[in-house]
Amino acid sequence: MPTILITGASSGLGAEMARQFAALGYDLALCARRTDRLEALAVQVTTAHPDRRVVVKALDVTDHDAVFRVFRELRDELGHLDRIVVNAGVGKGRPLGTGRFDANLETAMTNFVGALAQTEAAAEVFRAQGTGHLVVVSSVSALRGMPGNITTYAATKAGVAHLAEGFRADVLGTPIKVTVLYPGYIVSEMSATSKVTPLVASTERGVRAMVEAIEKEKASARVPAWPWAPLGFVVKHVPVGVLRRMS
Numbered sequence: 001m002p003t004i005l006i007t008g009a010s011s012g013l014g015a016e017m018a019r020q021f022a023a024l025g026y027d028l029a030l031c032a033r034r035t036d037r038l039e040a041l042a043v044q045v046t047t048a049h050p051d052r053r054v055v056v057k058a059l060d061v062t063d064h065d066a067v068f069r070v071f072r073e074l075r076d077e078l079g080h081l082d083r084i085v086v087n088a089g090v091g092k093g094r095p096l097g098t099g100r101f102d103a104n105l106e107t108a109m110t111n112f113v114g115a116l117a118q119t120e121a122a123a124e125v126f127r128a129q130g131t132g133h134l135v136v137v138s139s140v141s142a143l144r145g146m147p148g149n150i151t152t153y154a155a156t157k158a159g160v161a162h163l164a165e166g167f168r169a170d171v172l173g174t175p176i177k178v179t180v181l182y183p184g185y186i187v188s189e190m191s192a193t194s195k196v197t198p199l200v201a202s203t204e205r206g207v208r209a210m211v212e213a214i215e216k217e218k219a220s221a222r223v224p225a226w227p228w229a230p231l232g233f234v235v236k237h238v239p240v241g242v243l244r245r246m247s
């Protein structure tokens with residue numbers, strides 16, 4: 001059976017990826033801090049797909065030693081890891097210089113330094129196996145420097161995309177593959193959006209687009225493609241004043 005490790009699997013996009021990959025026949029290694037959520041998800045998945053193996057572990061991605069240990073333990077429990085999805089993240093930032101360095105630091109430590117630890121740990125597993133697929137969840141906000149609450153968040157997401165692209169260059173021509181996903185707005189705890197508009201995809205639709213891009217092993221993808229492929233182009237090229245009004 002193919003196997004996939006997903007971090008940040010206790011809610012939102014990570015939990016829905018777990019459900020959709022289980023339906024595609026993957027055995028799952030799931031981690032996050034809220035293990036009660038992971039255990040409930042494991043029951044849901046194995047009830048729907050009795051043949052699936054689901055292994056869950058507590059992991060705080062800011063505990064870097066734990067990231068390496070937990071990835072190795074999950075690899076050992078499932079025998080091998082075909083895919084690792086670096087998904088855990090927070091969106092707690094505040095505008096620069098407004099006295100909330102604490103919130104921006106937490107965002108940076110989780111979304112960038114935590115993702116660095118996960119990417120290193122995944123790369124070690126894949127180099128040892130000689131094969132594997134690294135998936136990094138960035139964001140459309142990574143395409144530019146962003147104003148307001150998401151300045152630090154967008155910078156972390158640009159950082160993780162570059163980490164992944166650098167690793168892709170390292171392993172080019174080998175059986176190790178790398179995908180960077182740039183989601184637009186998708187309903188989750190982080191986006192805290194209950195209203196689904198053309199700009200905000202439901203969790204099911206947004207994650208289906210992510211899973212399709214992952215299955216195709218795309219180098220990068222703005223997801224869902226509508227409206228985020230064209231809107232991503234706009235975000236990338238508009239003057240900063242327009243970007244500010246759009247945000």
Ligand SMILES: NC(=O)c1ccc[n+]([C@@H]2O[C@H](COP(=O)([O-])OP(=O)(O)OC[C@H]3O[C@@H](n4cnc5c(N)ncnc54)[C@H](OP(=O)(O)O)[C@@H]3O)[C@@H](O)[C@H]2O)c1
Pocket residue numbers: 007008009010011012013014031032033034035059060061062087088089090110137138139140182183184185186187188189190191
């Ligand atoms: N939803 C969107 O519109 C959107 C758009 C672009 C990118 N993204 C990215 O998609 C990813 C998933 O976010 P989401 O939208 O699904 O939000 P979410 O529902 O809030 O899920 C975030 C996940 O990250 C985990 N997490 C947070 N801090 C962690 C830590 N220190 N250690 C381990 N796990 C941690 C959470 O688990 P615990 O709290 O249980 O640890 C949770 O499972 C994030 O990287 C986010 O930046 C989301």
